Amino acid sequence: MSLLLANVRPYGGELTDFVVDDGVIAKIGAAGRVDELLDAQGAVLLPGLVDLHTHLREPGREDAETVATGSAAAALGGYTAVFAMPNTDPAADSAGVVEQVHRLGQASGLVDVQPIGAVTVGRAGQQLAELGAMADSAARVRVFSDDGACVSDPALMRRALEYVKAFGGVIAQHAEDPRLTVGAQMNEGNVSGRLGLAGWPAVAEESIIARDVLLAAHVGSRLHVCHVSTAGSVELIRWAKSKGWAITAEVTPHHLLLTDECADGYDPVFKVNPPLRTQTDVDALRAGLADGTIDCVATDHAPHAVEDKETEWGAALPGMLGLQTALSIVIETMLVPGRLDWRGVAERMSVAPARIGGLAGHGRELEVGAPANLVLVDPDSRWTVSPAGLASRSRNTPFAGRSLPGRVVATLLRGRITARGGAVVGDAALEGAESDAAVSA
Amino acid sequence: MIKHLLSAADLERAAAISILDTAEQLDRALAGREVKKLPPLRGRTVVNLFYEDSTRTRTSFELAAKRLSADVVNFSAKGSSVSKGESLKDTALTLEAMDADAVVVRHSYSGAAHRLSEWVRGSVINAGDGTHEHPTQALLDAFTMRRRLRDGVGDLAGLHVAIVGDVLHSRVARSNVLLLATLGASVVLVAPPTLLPVGVESWPVDVSYDPDAALPGCDVVMMLRVQRERMGASFFPSAREYSRRYGLDQTRMSRLPDHAIVMHPGPMNRGMEIAAEVADDPKRSTIVEQVTNGVSVRMAVLYLMLGGAAGVDSGESE
Numbered sequence: 001m002s003l004l005l006a007n008v009r010p011y012g013g014e015l016t017d018f019v020v021d022d023g024v025i026a027k028i029g030a031a032g033r034v035d036e037l038l039d040a041q042g043a044v045l046l047p048g049l050v051d052l053h054t055h056l057r058e059p060g061r062e063d064a065e066t067v068a069t070g071s072a073a074a075a076l077g078g079y080t081a082v083f084a085m086p087n088t089d090p091a092a093d094s095a096g097v098v099e100q101v102h103r104l105g106q107a108s109g110l111v112d113v114q115p116i117g118a119v120t121v122g123r124a125g126q127q128l129a130e131l132g133a134m135a136d137s138a139a140r141v142r143v144f145s146d147d148g149a150c151v152s153d154p155a156l157m158r159r160a161l162e163y164v165k166a167f168g169g170v171i172a173q174h175a176e177d178p179r180l181t182v183g184a185q186m187n188e189g190n191v192s193g194r195l196g197l198a199g200w201p202a203v204a205e206e207s208i209i210a211r212d213v214l215l216a217a218h219v220g221s222r223l224h225v226c227h228v229s230t231a232g233s234v235e236l237i238r239w240a241k242s243k244g245w246a247i248t249a250e251v252t253p254h255h256l257l258l259t260d261e262c263a264d265g266y267d268p269v270f271k272v273n274p275p276l277r278t279q280t281d282v283d284a285l286r287a288g289l290a291d292g293t294i295d296c297v298a299t300d301h302a303p304h305a306v307e308d309k310e311t312e313w314g315a316a317l318p319g320m321l322g323l324q325t326a327l328s329i330v331i332e333t334m335l336v337p338g339r340l341d342w343r344g345v346a347e348r349m350s351v352a353p354a355r356i357g358g359l360a361g362h363g364r365e366l367e368v369g370a371p372a373n374l375v376l377v378d379p380d381s382r383w384t385v386s387p388a389g390l391a392s393r394s395r396n397t398p399f400a401g402r403s404l405p406g407r408v409v410a411t412l413l414r415g416r417i418t419a420r421g422g423a424v425v426g427d428a429a430l431e432g433a434e435s436d437a438a439v440s441a
Numbered sequence: 442m443i444k445h446l447l448s449a450a451d452l453e454r455a456a457a458i459s460i461l462d463t464a465e466q467l468d469r470a471l472a473g474r475e476v477k478k479l480p481p482l483r484g485r486t487v488v489n490l491f492y493e494d495s496t497r498t499r500t501s502f503e504l505a506a507k508r509l510s511a512d513v514v515n516f517s518a519k520g521s522s523v524s525k526g527e528s529l530k531d532t533a534l535t536l537e538a539m540d541a542d543a544v545v546v547r548h549s550y551s552g553a554a555h556r557l558s559e560w561v562r563g564s565v566i567n568a569g570d571g572t573h574e575h576p577t578q579a580l581l582d583a584f585t586m587r588r589r590l591r592d593g594v595g596d597l598a599g600l601h602v603a604i605v606g607d608v609l610h611s612r613v614a615r616s617n618v619l620l621l622a623t624l625g626a627s628v629v630l631v632a633p634p635t636l637l638p639v640g641v642e643s644w645p646v647d648v649s650y651d652p653d654a655a656l657p658g659c660d661v662v663m664m665l666r667v668q669r670e671r672m673g674a675s676f677f678p679s680a681r682e683y684s685r686r687y688g689l690d691q692t693r694m695s696r697l698p699d700h701a702i703v704m705h706p707g708p709m710n711r712g713m714e715i716a717a718e719v720a721d722d723p724k725r726s727t728i729v730e731q732v733t734n735g736v737s738v739r740m741a742v743l744y745l746m747l748g749g750a751a752g753v754d755s756g757e758s759e
Contacts, residue, residue: 196615197549197551266551314550314571329603
């Protein structure tokens with residue numbers, strides 16, 4: 001079945017038409033006869049977004065999110081692929097669990113769900129998980145992480161970095177020295193001192209990154225640094241890249257926008273790990289993302305049930321929703337101020353994460369023959385975030401009530417529309433699930 | 442008057458002085474009376490919600506409320522649904538259903554009082570939240586200083602106050618720093634660098650690592666409790682070393698000006714941060730007085746926040 005995407009602006013450029021047929025981009029420019037028409041009315045066309053860092057909570061916390069609801073949020077947010085973090089219950093540390101997550105993703109069919117495998121058994125940091133078995137499984141795992149926990153043992157980290165070379169894997173490190181963050185609740189600084197909340201110092205992230213880039217260089221391995229949050233980390237990564245070492249890094253949308261001042265009212269919706277930092281850090285992260293020191297934006301979408309957030313700050317679980325707001329926040333913090341153009345947005349939110357994670361079908365140039373994993377964005381329309389309007393099973397967005405630029409007009413996975421006009425298309429159970437795209441002027 | 446008392450920063454200068462003045466009035470109104478009770482909060486309900494054991498603070502609030510004729514309900518963590526894992530939010534909804542006029546809350550988590558204030562209609566009074574604040578302690582400390590050193594009137598302008606000890610984990614220190622700044626006193630924090638928060642340079646205080654340099658010029662020395670468990674996390678090497686470097690003993694006390702007073706919010710570790718003979722010094726130590734003043738100050742807070750009728754004096758005539 002052929003589909004005409006009429007009046008699109010690829011990478012924000014000149015108006016043209018795209019014909020999608022048989023799951024690929026079949027033609028660019030004047031179309032012939034087609035089965036279906038989608039008039040994009042000048043929307044920007046990008047390769048479908050790829051998230052290297054998503055928590056889908058299944059198996060174990062299906063009350064907070066499932067692969068299906070998380071996939072719906074992803075499709076509505078413009079994503080065509082997400083990498084599912086392994087901190088589930090049980091942890092995704094074996095071929096069995098990663099295959100289960102992979103299968104659930106295929107059943108949902110809204111995005112490609114690519115499981116990330118745990119580095120260590122039970123993510124306990126003691127013993128390597130069967131990384132090869134996960135790589136060889138039907139889920140074809142290539143990214144490994146103990147995310148939520150740091151692989152803090154330097155000898156174990158070294159072995160993990162070395163071992164995954166055999167199958168082209170990469171270790172994605174959650175950089176947090178556990179001894180420096182015992183009981184930590186928020187960024188250590190003026191605000192934590194005033195609020196009496198135990199501090200999570202920047203050095204706990206930076207010291208691990210410094211160690212890991214040296215380890216990766218020593219053994220000639222790739223290293224990916226998750227959710228970089230401090231100015232010092234950006235400097236370290238810039239230095240490591242200047243040496244020619246194979247280091248990549250991601251930043252979350254919330255670290256590009258919010259600061260530790262948000263903790264002021266003790267509302268745990270702003271509690272996240274790594275914590276929100278200072279404006280100096282935010283500025284450095286934006287600059288790092290602009291100049292390519294930070295390769296990509298990853299959401300760290302972390303749904304939590306109401307009872308885990310409507311509580312005391314110290315008792316709340318860390319994490320924020322991100323899939324449906326990420327693109328808007330990148331538009332606001334990077335595109336509107338001119339730090340990135342649409343090409344740059346595509347590079348940081350699709351091309352780079354697909355390359356780092358080894359997903360050949362995603363993040364491709366918009367050209368004839370490429371898989372039709374696409375997103376159409378109306379950059380001029382604003383919307384107001386309403387937690388109840390999000391497709392996620394959880395409500396913990398830190399952006400509630402905030403007006404953001406950029407709405408997803410439609411998302412296509414291999415030529416099939418998965419979300420359109422703020423509603424999911426194609427999954428019977430979720431069909432009609434509303435997004436939060438309540439249009440405001 | 443303010444709706445909630447969550448932080449000493451909620452009090453502007455006029456409000457803080459009004460609380461201290463009201464406490465003086467209430468104190469005088471009750472002085473020498475056999476029946477220590479005034480009627481202004483008759484029919485009002487005050488709930489003491491204590492998630493941490495604190496006999497001193499809880500009984501102080503209870504006595505304050507009862508002396509104003511309020512009905513007092515004590516919720517403590519032990520032996521209630523709280524210990525069965527009920528969330529703070531559910532407890533708040535329960536209190537809401539009971540229509541409490543004020544909730545006095547003590548909790549081990551910083552910010553718990555802030556959270557609670559979003560979930561109940563009544564006034565919330567923070568009686569200590571984690572390592573954040575304890576504003577009524579700061580008020581009773583200011584009341585004590587004012588009585589001893591300023592004849593019980595006005596503010597504390599020109600007063601030099603040293604706060605000595607575990608500032609990092611102290612809610613008493615945070616509230617005192619804020620309130621003392623509001624009332625015009627100058628504060629020096631004296632502690633080993635490990636027990637000062639990162640960012641302390643943004644506070645309205647001076648900082649010293651050396652009590653022998655800092656104390657001799659002070660009118661008030663406030664010693665903070667230091668928990669022995671802190672040694673385990675390497676905040677200091679041993680109780681003996683802490684005591685020697687930062688404890689207040691006879692020798693250090695003798696270098697204070699004649700009029701200087703020694704305070705401690707309790708409970709004390711005698712022999713650790715404060716020597717027994719210093720704690721019991723009849724001239725300088727205000728430790729017992731602080732407890733007495735605590736009741737008067739908490740009466741004033743409850744009275745003003747619950748909008749106690751037409752003034753203190755109207756109570757006496759009934």
